[in-house]
Amino acid sequence: MEFVRICSKGINLCQQKYVLQLLSDTGFLASMPTSLPMDPNNNLNAEIGDLLPDPSLYRRLIGKLLYLTISRPDITYVVHKLSQFMQSPTNIHLKAVHHLLQYLKGTPGQGILFPANSTLQLTVYYDVDWAGCLSTRRSTTHFVIFLGQSLLSWRSKRQNTVSKSSTEAENHSILATSSELV
Structure with a gap:
């Protein structure tokens, strides 16, 4: 590194x-x-x-x-x-x-750039591709967490279960993202 x-x-x-x-x-x-x-x-x-x-x-x-x-x-x-x-x-x-x-x-x-004059505001973005895996129909959670302008954490992970709806997949994604914040 x-x-x-x-x-x-x-x-x-x-x-x-x-x-x-x-x-x-x-x-x-x-x-x-x-x-x-x-x-x-x-x-x-x-x-x-x-x-x-x-x-x-x-x-x-x-x-x-x-x-x-x-x-x-x-x-x-x-x-x-x-x-x-x-x-x-x-x-x-x-x-x-x-x-x-x-x-x-x-x-x-x-x-990854850590700017010298960045603020300490936490910003989170997440997304999910509902049933995106064609063979298993499992969804994948994606999220990024910024501290100011600096990328602090990110993940792209296939969910462990098959979601019956996009809402269920979104809920799993929110939970995974929230767990990372804690």
Whole structure:
């Protein structure tokens, strides 16, 4: 983890060296960057594509990307989504990982900024995708918590139960978010 002081702006928490090493190790250091961490038209599920003959590369990449989410909330959702296919990854899933690596190529120094002149107001945003998992119909809770302008906490987690309505899924999401605040 790197702490980079940005003079009067504040402190930036980032993992630029880690990202550049990951890109170098995977051969993506010279790749063309993309502007989004995931193709919005890519509807990933377990039934698409051909199984990888050796899933260990996919699993190692996901592990490295999970570590990177410590300072990169912008990739948390995508890494969470891709980690769902660890048991039986396909060529389509690996292609989505490659797309994410291309996104990291364009944003290696991005991280969390803690501004020097930020207020101490707590702001919370949450959302849920009701029955978003196509195979289990479980919902996923997403939330972010800011202290002033600084991102303090974030999460993207599949709910443990299947909700019968969007209201029930929202209630589970509110509970998870409230628990984080306490």
